[in-house]
Amino acid sequence: MRFVLAPEMTAELFEELLDCWTEVTNAGGAVGFVPPVTPDDIRPTAEKAFARTSDDLLVGFDDEGRVACWLILADNGSGLRAHWRWVVRVMVHPKHQGRGYGRALMLAADDAARRLGLEALQLTCRGGTGVDGFYASVGYHEVGRVARSIRLAPGEERDEIYLIKWL
Template sequence: MSELRFVVDPDLTPELTGELIGCWTDVVNAGGSVGFVPPVTSDDIMETATATFAACDTARGGTDHLLVGFDGEDRVACWLVLGDGKSWLRAHWRWVWRVMVDPKHQGRGYGTLLMRAADDAARALGVEALHLTVRGGTGTEGFYGRLGYVEVGRIPRAIRLAPGDDRDEIYMVKNL
């Protein structure tokens, strides 16, 4: 496994933004459950990506934090967002959103490394707990469970992928 270099809140240059959107597109088209259903193009993702990255632009008042794992060639290998709860009552925890590993790096343990880096980044922000949701039927709750996340609830059939294909939304929490 090549070494990953993790950066919190990297400068969102047009080049980096393009790589992140490319990764997002590839992850969805490989079957990843990150807000879309395949097939998609980068244009399909653009509006959501623009809003996601604007919320991570701390220089312009964004309150979310982007965590990017760069591979040995300094290309985006994986990334996620630590989302703000948008309330001082929830300032001690963050949401983990848009967790993805570029499909060409799947099977190398990058997902685990990314989630451990998220733990470290959250601790550095003074965060005490991380929350996330997963789409039922994907098996990802097992991955997160091995990393210390506990299922705390689920909403049956909350996610509709297509008519007749409804999935549970599973809520998980990890205390840091």
């Protein structure tokens, strides 16, 4: 696996990232949408996300040079908080899940953050998925949660869990 921070956003890379996002969502991943989705459902959000974060995109490429996993180290927009970033849109393509790519991606994010001179990474995740246990296994600590703040459907709410990792 090869990780690249701030890869050139070509049309081909955009489509691979979009495909990954679609596949992760349809496999049940908690990445901002509820399945089923098509690439066209996600495209407007992806265009906005990638336009804002071109320098903060971290992509893991598999041995064939294809997108295997990715995340964004999002600037929080405040000089008072310049020592940390939000980790958003963490995803591993379903065909690569279960191979340790998620762990490798999170460790690569730590390395990238250190190279950027950051002191901490923060993220949120959807309660009820068990992914908070994964984040704990790579050094994140829960610092709070907002009950029922994520609505998947009427009457189907989840907590939003806030986590931090000091580097």
